[in-house]
Amino acid sequence: MSIAMVSLAQRFMLELKAPRAWLLLLVPLFLLLVRYSLSTFSAKGGRPRQQASDNRLPPSPPALPILGHLHLVGSLPHVSLRNLARKHGYDDLMLLRLGAMPVLVVSSPRAAEAVLRTHDLVFASRPPSLVAEIVLYGPSDIGFAPYGEYWRQARKLVTTHMLTVKRVQSLRHAREEEVSTVMAQIGEAAAAGAAVDMSDLLGSFINDLVCRAVMGKSFRSQGRNKLLRELIEDTSPLLAGFNVEECFPLLARFGVLSKVVRVKSERLRRRWDELLDSLIEGHQRKYVAVGASDSSEDDDDLIHVVLSVRQEYGLTREQMKAILLDVFFAGIGTASSMLDFTMAELMRRPHLMEKLQAEVNSSVPEGADELVREADLTDMTYLRAVIKESLRLHPVEPLLPHFSIASCSIDGHTVPAGLQVLVNSWAIGRDARYWEHAEEFIPGRFIGDGGAAHVNFKGSDFQFLPFGSGRRMCAGVNFGIACVELILANLVHRFDWELPEGKKGGDIDMSEVFGLVVKRKEKLLLAPKLRV
Ligand code: HEM
Numbered sequence: 351m352s353i354a355m356v357s358l359a360q361r362f363m364l365e366l367k368a369p370r371a372w373l374l375l376l377v378p379l380f381l382l383l384v385r386y387s388l389s390t391f392s393a394k395g396g397r398p399r400q401q402a403s404d405n406r407l408p409p410s411p412p413a414l415p416i417l418g419h420l421h422l423v424g425s426l427p428h429v430s431l432r433n434l435a436r437k438h439g440y441d442d443l444m445l446l447r448l449g450a451m452p453v454l455v456v457s458s459p460r461a462a463e464a465v466l467r468t469h470d471l472v473f474a475s476r477p478p479s480l481v482a483e484i485v486l487y488g489p490s491d492i493g494f495a496p497y498g499e500y501w502r503q504a505r506k507l508v509t510t511h512m513l514t515v516k517r518v519q520s521l522r523h524a525r526e527e528e529v530s531t532v533m534a535q536i537g538e539a540a541a542a543g544a545a546v547d548m549s550d551l552l553g554s555f556i557n558d559l560v561c562r563a564v565m566g567k568s569f570r571s572q573g574r575n576k577l578l579r580e581l582i583e584d585t586s587p588l589l590a591g592f593n594v595e596e597c598f599p600l601l602a603r604f605g606v607l608s609k610v611v612r613v614k615s616e617r618l619r620r621r622w623d624e625l626l627d628s629l630i631e632g633h634q635r636k637y638v639a640v641g642a643s644d645s646s647e648d649d650d651d652l653i654h655v656v657l658s659v660r661q662e663y664g665l666t667r668e669q670m671k672a673i674l675l676d677v678f679f680a681g682i683g684t685a686s687s688m689l690d691f692t693m694a695e696l697m698r699r700p701h702l703m704e705k706l707q708a709e710v711n712s713s714v715p716e717g718a719d720e721l722v723r724e725a726d727l728t729d730m731t732y733l734r735a736v737i738k739e740s741l742r743l744h745p746v747e748p749l750l751p752h753f754s755i756a757s758c759s760i761d762g763h764t765v766p767a768g769l770q771v772l773v774n775s776w777a778i779g780r781d782a783r784y785w786e787h788a789e790e791f792i793p794g795r796f797i798g799d800g801g802a803a804h805v806n807f808k809g810s811d812f813q814f815l816p817f818g819s820g821r822r823m824c825a826g827v828n829f830g831i832a833c834v835e836l837i838l839a840n841l842v843h844r845f846d847w848e849l850p851e852g853k854k855g856g857d858i859d860m861s862e863v864f865g866l867v868v869k870r871k872e873k874l875l876l877a878p879k880l881r882v
Pocket residue numbers: 351352492493494505508513676677680681682684685688746747750751815816817818819821822823824825826827829830831834
């Protein structure tokens with residue numbers, strides 16, 4: 351889950367296209383100009399005056415008045431921030447100012463270790479977000495909540511009750527059943543000689559799987575799974591961006607542009623309320639009727655889990671809703687985008703696809719039914735290497751959002767309290783000082799004699815942070831990986847995949863779109879051919 355603060359630049363420019371917005375902005379902008387010209391900047395180079403008196407702040411590139419470095423943040427912030435850091439030689443730490451908001455960008459494994467391990471507690475909070483405040487009830491979820499007692503309890507609830515290794519394993523049958531449904535759909539397309547929109551198919555597979563884990567077997571009734579997907583698609587762009595008022599607090603006082611964001615967020619929250627309240631009430635009725643201790647394995651979905659510990663944790667209805675929302679937001683977009691990148695990379699390199707198919711085929715017992723079961727995955731080391739390599743080149747949350755709650759010193763630089771921090775895990779995964787042929791897709795590096803055979807994504811190897819590290823590390827790694835491994839093994843075992851007529855692997859466009867989760871821009875259309 352990511353708070354993509356830097357997509358602000360784009361949104362800000364879009365909002366400014368409305369003529370009324372320009373008029374409304376004139377007065378506060380003038381005030382800002384006066385304020386910043388007089389107080390914040392020295393005449394030369396646009397460095398904050400604070401830096402002149404305290405030259406131990408991390409280094410900054412030259413900035414513009416008012417906008418600061420906002421104009422340097424492009425449509426793919428992880429890429430533009432990496433390029434900016436490289437250009438100025440600020441490979442470890444770089445201090446930017448987006449409007450009035452200072453942001454520390456962390457671009458190397460060494461600096462990431464200082465932030466996420468050495469000073470883990472200092473950076474364990476999240477930046478404030480108006481949208482999260484409204485849509486996530488406070489925020490009372492885990493991903494956006496500020497560091498403190500509430501977050502600690504909520505995280506404990508999720509890690510010790512909802513997403514434990516045991517519970518993820520207990521959802522194995524649900525995963526296998528959902529995979530079987532998808533395989534049947536693809537089989538029909540194969541029989542009809544039709545192409546499949548893989549991006550859409552993988553998206554709805556993960557959506558249904560997460561819905562089933564959260565709501566139980568009835569997740570398809572009344573089209574709830576579809577409604578949920580729609581709601582996530584409508585909410586993600588808002589949650590992904592920083593709001594103008596966070597970059598320009600002075601503007602917020604005039605209440606100009608933030609009102610639009612507030613109204614949109616409140617509308618979305620009402621839609622979420624309707625769905626989540628009906629889900630919780632339905633489960634509550636069943637819970638009371640059956641009795642808490644008598645619930646069968648089928649009832650053992652995550653809403654039941656939250657209800658069963660509600661009193662122990664003293665949760666309000668809103669807090670329960672926020673925690674459930676986290677599972678939807680954190681689980682759905684991430685895993686499906688990751689799968690889409692992986693299939694695209696494999697289609698670009700048929701020899702790697704063949705290697706993976708050979709491993710999967712040799713690991714599935716002869717005479718077994720056509721599905722790969724979770725028990726068959728144990729020895730699939732190449733499958734795991736493919737997934738890791740995909741996450742290295744395409745971390746779907748490329749900027750890890752943190753917030754300093756105290757000041758500290760890193761490499762002789764003073765990092766003040768109250769600073770937004772972005773750890774650029776995309777830049778780190780492609781750092782040529784740590785990765786041989788850093789820009790190439792080479793899964794073999796993660797196995798055998800490969801240079802990264804010892805590297806894993808548990809948060810202790812700072813050159814590879816697809817799930818983050820430290821206190822705020824992803825709480826759903828086991829869940830996410832279990833879904834991704836099973837579907838990928840089945841996709842390549844059961845089918846050969848072809849590109850639409852006339853297209854070659856090299857034609858697949860790997861361009862990205864930035865958001866709460868980074869996705870490939872183009873849909874992946876593939877024609878399945880039945881193998882077994
Ligand atoms: C392949 C799939 C996934 C990827 C790549 C991924 C990645 C991430 C990343 C990078 C973070 C931020 C870490 C940081 O700030 O240092 C995160 C946070 C989080 N993830 Fe995941 N995630 C995935 C799947 C899931 C799933 C399936 C769930 C739950 C069902 C989940 C739940 C969470 C939660 C609750 C947080 C917030 C943790 C906190 O702030 O304390 N994630 N994830």
